[in-house]
Amino acid sequence: xxxxxxxxxxxxxxxxxxxxxxxxxxxxxxxxxxxxxxxxxxxxxxxxxxxxxxxxxxxxxxxxxxxxxxxxxxxxxxxxxxxxxxxxxxxxxxxxxxxxxxxxxxxxxxxxxxxxxxxxxxxxxxxxxxxxxxxxxxxxxxxxxxxxxxxxxxxxxxxxxxxxxxxxxxxxxxxxxxxxxxxxxxxxxxxxxxxxxxxxxxxxxxxxxxxxxxxxxxxxxxxx
Amino acid sequence: xxxxxxxxxxxxxxxxxxxxxxxxxxxxxxxxxxxxxxxxxxxxxxxxxxxxxxxxxxxxxxxxxxxxxxxxxxxxxxxxxxxxxxxxxxxxxxxxxxxxxxxxxxxxxxxxxx
Numbered sequence: 001x002x003x004x005x006x007x008x009x010x011x012x013x014x015x016x017x018x019x020x021x022x023x024x025x026x027x028x029x030x031x032x033x034x035x036x037x038x039x040x041x042x043x044x045x046x047x048x049x050x051x052x053x054x055x056x057x058x059x060x061x062x063x064x065x066x067x068x069x070x071x072x073x074x075x076x077x078x079x080x081x082x083x084x085x086x087x088x089x090x091x092x093x094x095x096x097x098x099x100x101x102x103x104x105x106x107x108x109x110x111x112x113x114x115x116x117x118x119x120x121x122x123x124x125x126x127x128x129x130x131x132x133x134x135x136x137x138x139x140x141x142x143x144x145x146x147x148x149x150x151x152x153x154x155x156x157x158x159x160x161x162x163x164x165x166x167x168x169x170x171x172x173x174x175x176x177x178x179x180x181x182x183x184x185x186x187x188x189x190x191x192x193x194x195x196x197x198x199x200x201x202x203x204x205x206x207x208x209x210x211x212x213x214x215x216x217x218x219x220x221x222x223x224x
Numbered sequence: 225x226x227x228x229x230x231x232x233x234x235x236x237x238x239x240x241x242x243x244x245x246x247x248x249x250x251x252x253x254x255x256x257x258x259x260x261x262x263x264x265x266x267x268x269x270x271x272x273x274x275x276x277x278x279x280x281x282x283x284x285x286x287x288x289x290x291x292x293x294x295x296x297x298x299x300x301x302x303x304x305x306x307x308x309x310x311x312x313x314x315x316x317x318x319x320x321x322x323x324x325x326x327x328x329x330x331x332x333x334x335x336x337x338x
Contacts, residue, residue: 014324040243050242066244073274078253104317156292169319183272187279211273
């Protein structure tokens with residue numbers, strides 16, 4: 001529990017989930033639904049994509065495609081963190097719950113905290129950290145939902161602004177290479193243009209094209 | 225949306241559009257993760273696309289704001305986020321300072337407008 005309380009990222013996570021709760025309220029989802037999404041999906045970006053695409057009238061298939069593309073980044077995270085938890089006796093099924101908890105915050109914290117945890121206790125440690133963070137987020141979701149319902153519009157707007165701010169800044173902080181920075185900037189710039197086309201999959205089109213251009217520039221620079 | 229809030233249909237949509245498409249990547253990582261190099265070119269592209277999609281979501285919330293955020297004028301929303309980013313850069317990438325700065329600009333701007 002001390003690890004949960006002491007991380008700065010917990011504050012950012014709290015702000016994000018306050019925003020998710022408020023967003024769910026303003027797009028007319030029920031509180032139970034958004035809490036279930038926090039437990040089952042357990043990935044802030046995917047939840048925001050899910051809520052905002054469904055809320056703006058996209059079909060289930062369109063929302064699912066947008067969510068699954070955003071979730072691809074979980075794959076390299078899982079691949080890189082699981083070897084640190086395994087021992088010779090570890091079976092795959094022992095890792096299922098720990099794998100479910102892996103999202104960007106937990107992934108970063110595992111790299112920071114694992115060196116202090118004996119290997120055979122790391123799975124239990126991950127479960128504890130995951131359940132702790134998830135409880136904090138459930139509380140934040142409920143609080144954000146309640147605040148959006150009861151606060152004057154100005155403060156409600158302030159809570160909704162938390163989501164883009166927290167995501168923009170934490171993504172900017174995680175940028176490791178030129179391709180990440182370019183993808184962020186191009187992604188921000190392309191969406192308003194693509195949204196004029198009103199395709200229903202604007203996010204996918206702008207995201208895949210901006211990401212691919214960013215990757216192309218990265219390749220081109222490496223060849224120079 | 226309001227015709228399926230809180231019933232089994234809403235939960236089914238959550239599972240099909242949210243839980244399964246998200247969880248599949250975690251489980252694929254658990255099953256097939258052994259032989260993939262974290263620095264591989266494929267993962268560089270995947271990360272760039274994932275980052276750009278998230279950027280698109282951020283832009284969507286700012287350009288087509290939901291609920292009460294729509295009561296804030298366009299220029300003030302963009303200005304507040306730009307100010308938050310400037311504070312973030314000036315404070316050696318402090319997310320906390322950037323978020324507080326951006327929120328302060330939005331609240332002050334709206335208060336000033338009356």
